[in-house]
Amino acid sequence: MDVVEILFTASFWVAAIRIASPLIFATMGELICERAGVLNLGIEGIMTAGAFAGWFTVYAGGDLWTGVAVAALAGAMFGLLHATLTVPLGLSQHVVGIGVTLLATSLTYFTYRLALPEVTSPPKIDAFQPLPIPGLSKIPVIGEALFAQTPLTYLAFVTVALVVWLLYRTPLGLAIRAAGENPSAVEAQGISVTAIRIGAVMAGSALMAIGGAFLTMSAFNSFFFGMINGRGWICIALVVFGSWRPGKALLGAILFAAFDAYQVRLQQITGGVVPYQIFLMMPYALSILALILVARRATYPKALMIPYQKGER
Amino acid sequence: MRLEPKPAPTLAVTLLYPLGAVAATLVITSLLVLVAGASPFSVFYLVAKGAAGSQFALLETLTRSTPLIFTGLAVAVAFRARLWNIGAEAQLYVGGIVTVVLGTGALPLPAFLLIPIIMVVAMAGGALMLLGPAVLKTRFGVDEVVTTLLLNFIVLLFVSMLLEGPLKDPMGLGWPQSSKVIAGAQLPRIIQGKRLHYGFVIAIVSALIVWVIMKKTTLGYEMRAVGHNPQAAGFAGIPVNRVLMKTALLSGGLAALAGFSEVSGLKGNLTLDLSPGYGYSGIVVAMLAMLNPVGVVVSAIFVAGIFVGADAMSRAAQVPSYIADVMVATALLTMVVAILMTRFRIRWK
Numbered sequence: 001m002d003v004v005e006i007l008f009t010a011s012f013w014v015a016a017i018r019i020a021s022p023l024i025f026a027t028m029g030e031l032i033c034e035r036a037g038v039l040n041l042g043i044e045g046i047m048t049a050g051a052f053a054g055w056f057t058v059y060a061g062g063d064l065w066t067g068v069a070v071a072a073l074a075g076a077m078f079g080l081l082h083a084t085l086t087v088p089l090g091l092s093q094h095v096v097g098i099g100v101t102l103l104a105t106s107l108t109y110f111t112y113r114l115a116l117p118e119v120t121s122p123p124k125i126d127a128f129q130p131l132p133i134p135g136l137s138k139i140p141v142i143g144e145a146l147f148a149q150t151p152l153t154y155l156a157f158v159t160v161a162l163v164v165w166l167l168y169r170t171p172l173g174l175a176i177r178a179a180g181e182n183p184s185a186v187e188a189q190g191i192s193v194t195a196i197r198i199g200a201v202m203a204g205s206a207l208m209a210i211g212g213a214f215l216t217m218s219a220f221n222s223f224f225f226g227m228i229n230g231r232g233w234i235c236i237a238l239v240v241f242g243s244w245r246p247g248k249a250l251l252g253a254i255l256f257a258a259f260d261a262y263q264v265r266l267q268q269i270t271g272g273v274v275p276y277q278i279f280l281m282m283p284y285a286l287s288i289l290a291l292i293l294v295a296r297r298a299t300y301p302k303a304l305m306i307p308y309q310k311g312e313r
Numbered sequence: 314m315r316l317e318p319k320p321a322p323t324l325a326v327t328l329l330y331p332l333g334a335v336a337a338t339l340v341i342t343s344l345l346v347l348v349a350g351a352s353p354f355s356v357f358y359l360v361a362k363g364a365a366g367s368q369f370a371l372l373e374t375l376t377r378s379t380p381l382i383f384t385g386l387a388v389a390v391a392f393r394a395r396l397w398n399i400g401a402e403a404q405l406y407v408g409g410i411v412t413v414v415l416g417t418g419a420l421p422l423p424a425f426l427l428i429p430i431i432m433v434v435a436m437a438g439g440a441l442m443l444l445g446p447a448v449l450k451t452r453f454g455v456d457e458v459v460t461t462l463l464l465n466f467i468v469l470l471f472v473s474m475l476l477e478g479p480l481k482d483p484m485g486l487g488w489p490q491s492s493k494v495i496a497g498a499q500l501p502r503i504i505q506g507k508r509l510h511y512g513f514v515i516a517i518v519s520a521l522i523v524w525v526i527m528k529k530t531t532l533g534y535e536m537r538a539v540g541h542n543p544q545a546a547g548f549a550g551i552p553v554n555r556v557l558m559k560t561a562l563l564s565g566g567l568a569a570l571a572g573f574s575e576v577s578g579l580k581g582n583l584t585l586d587l588s589p590g591y592g593y594s595g596i597v598v599a600m601l602a603m604l605n606p607v608g609v610v611v612s613a614i615f616v617a618g619i620f621v622g623a624d625a626m627s628r629a630a631q632v633p634s635y636i637a638d639v640m641v642a643t644a645l646l647t648m649v650v651a652i653l654m655t656r657f658r659i660r661w662k
Binding site: 088094100105117229230236280295309310 | 314315316345348349392397399449453454455456458459460462463464465466467470471473474477478593596597600631632633635636638639641642643645646649650653
């Protein structure tokens, strides 16, 4: 197959959208946190915890949507821990974020080993199956890519729409955005910055966890150690790349996923001439490149990473 | 709820806080041990015994603490200037690569020449590894946390590529590992027949040198000033960007020494599991030491003891050894709260 022909095959775009789905959830989650003024570096660990929580719920007999809900709850709990330390206590968001990632990851591995002490290969669950939407899924290429995915992928796109609506069309969204730009203005409205930020971090962390659960419940059907593999850090880069706007971040995630799907196919074509590790490095290198490209014109939320204390200037 | 600053505590009180954090960590992880169906007292006893209950255990803990001292120092130096180096893992592997490239016969020199050469080149390699993110931070405003984290993945893949390519051990039976370093590139053992090697001594000396740099030199003063308030430091005439560059070079170099000492002193060759996350544990080590270079030695031995002890404990009791990682992560979070308490009083109203 030709290197350009790949771009016109349906299977390529189906894979791209599938790869994009967990990134979309987690990027939206991180975006909500950062718009409220909190950098959440717990993302990598929270995705790990979500991946395990969702998968394990189904393995233990729960149904798939219960699994998604449990993952979201687990994410929200780690979000609460992160927010408690960084918002009212104003601790370094860098250190706490790394700490939450280390804690969530190690707690997940501990629980996995405790729950399944004897298994050598992780057990499988009946994961989400593709649910083609009648009519739309018959459109060539685009239809297959967008409308013959699993319900969880549809939920990812619905989430973006909800985040846009929340942030730009509701008073709560205005308060969230203001908490990240000018917290004293929020306080002047009689709204608690602390409450807004804690809520945003919990909701965002829940979305990150669903992103992790996508991997164990839709893309694959079991849980592996190290399966998040830097996806959380890539999502942080995607938020910057999308200049903190949900639409742009969605576009970035799809673009990124398309590139990832493309490199896998390119790897098969070049077959051993170029070491496979070079291809595997590309997503990380691309993220760094994206950060450099947008850095000069990046407009950070002005209060990002600045703790807010009531009555202080 | 609000935070009120309080006067600087005395040294004795300052030392109480890490102890408080450790106590809180033990209480929190006891709950997990109870969930696992074991008695916290017997589990913590087994961990302590496994970490320091015999000469063998104690030497093993010191051996394990060696890379943690280096990565802990790397993080302590960087965080002091508020350069968020989360890439000690990558810099460690660069040190390992340099050691193998120069130490497997490329330079057939005696040890007293070869080891210093390898150390200098390894440090230079690690320093350059962090210089990239530091330049991106100062020139383009790219957050170094994300770049250093992403570089960890890139470097590990690069190591994998080397181990299946140019650095592949021809006698390795297909395992992704490099050849062993020659005798002249090996750090000797401190006690014959035991695993503890002179990397530990180099680590202690490094900690003392870093302490002198931080406390007694202009650079150390400038680093602290930049970390405290970069704008004020700039107004006071401190070249902030240049200080950050120097900090990056020092921090990256220290982390690379961890890789050097693991390959040269302990493992003998480079593999993909040279470091089980020493770069990340270094963050915990540095924070527990409140970024004090001498404190890093103490906290590295403590953290190493938890890991070594937990391995021994999980063989005896039915509690997964991942409890060690949970304890270390919990200690990081309780410690940052403890440090806050030394500076502020929480007022509820």
